[in-house]
Amino acid sequence: MDVKAIYMKADALLEGHFKLSSGNHSQYYLQSAKVLEDPKTAKQLAEALAVQINASALQIDTVCAPALGGLIAGFALATALDKRSIFAERVNGEMQIRRGFEIKKGERVLVCEDIITTGGSALEAARAIEALGGEVIAFAALANRGFCKRDGSSLERKENCSLPVNKPLFALADFDFEMYAPDNCPLCQAGSEAIKPGSRGN
Numbered sequence: 279m280d281v282k283a284i285y286m287k288a289d290a291l292l293e294g295h296f297k298l299s300s301g302n303h304s305q306y307y308l309q310s311a312k313v314l315e316d317p318k319t320a321k322q323l324a325e326a327l328a329v330q331i332n333a334s335a336l337q338i339d340t341v342c343a344p345a346l347g348g349l350i351a352g353f354a355l356a357t358a359l360d361k362r363s364i365f366a367e368r369v370n371g372e373m374q375i376r377r378g379f380e381i382k383k384g385e386r387v388l389v390c391e392d393i394i395t396t397g398g399s400a401l402e403a404a405r406a407i408e409a410l411g412g413e414v415i416a417f418a419a420l421a422n423r424g425f426c427k428r429d430g431s432s433l434e435r436k437e438n439c440s441l442p443v444n445k446p447l448f449a450l451a452d453f454d455f456e457m458y459a460p461d462n463c464p465l466c467q468a469g470s471e472a473i474k475p476g477s478r479g480n
């Protein structure tokens with residue numbers, strides 16, 4: 279499956295000069311919501327991801343997505359795996375399990391994002407699950423930005439990956455784009471200004 283082609287076709291892989299939510303700059307920006315606005319594509323991607331996860335023989339009870347970014351991918355993956363679908367959300371900056379979702383002691387949870395960058399939100403969701411007695415056994419995303427190590431990929435894990443080393447990350451592709459600190463960005467140095475996608479009132 280050519281995930282990059284799917285992203286490009288959906289205008290979900292933008293080229294320009296972007297300010298990422300981390301504050302870093304990049305020539306590329308991924309807008310997974312644009313891919314997932316087509317439910318058939320969401321289903322197709324989630325089913326491919328489910329094949330990988332099922333092949334690992336890991337037993338999963340529940341898929342938990344960090345809101346907002348992971349919601350659609352998480353729901354689609356839970357559907358493909360035929361597992362329970364819940365989400366974590368940020369309240370006053372802290373990732374929490376709300377909405378009456380219960381986590382049983384020892385419940386085996388997979389945390390699913392749309393894209394894993396350094397995995398910060400996914401890790402926070404994992405901690406919220408573990409605080410309630412659940413056991414986080416794996417992470418998943420449609421694509422991996424190349425900081426964390428995707429199961430089966432030849433790319434190595436980088437220092438700023440926050441996911442636990444001993445738990446697999448399942449993803450369909452590595453989108454290994456360079457990111458730059460604002461004061462060390464060649465695009466800024468060339469005189470252009472970084473824009474924040476989605477911040478123009480749309």
Ligand code: ZN
Pocket residue numbers: 295303304460463464465466467471472
């Ligand atoms: Zn820049």
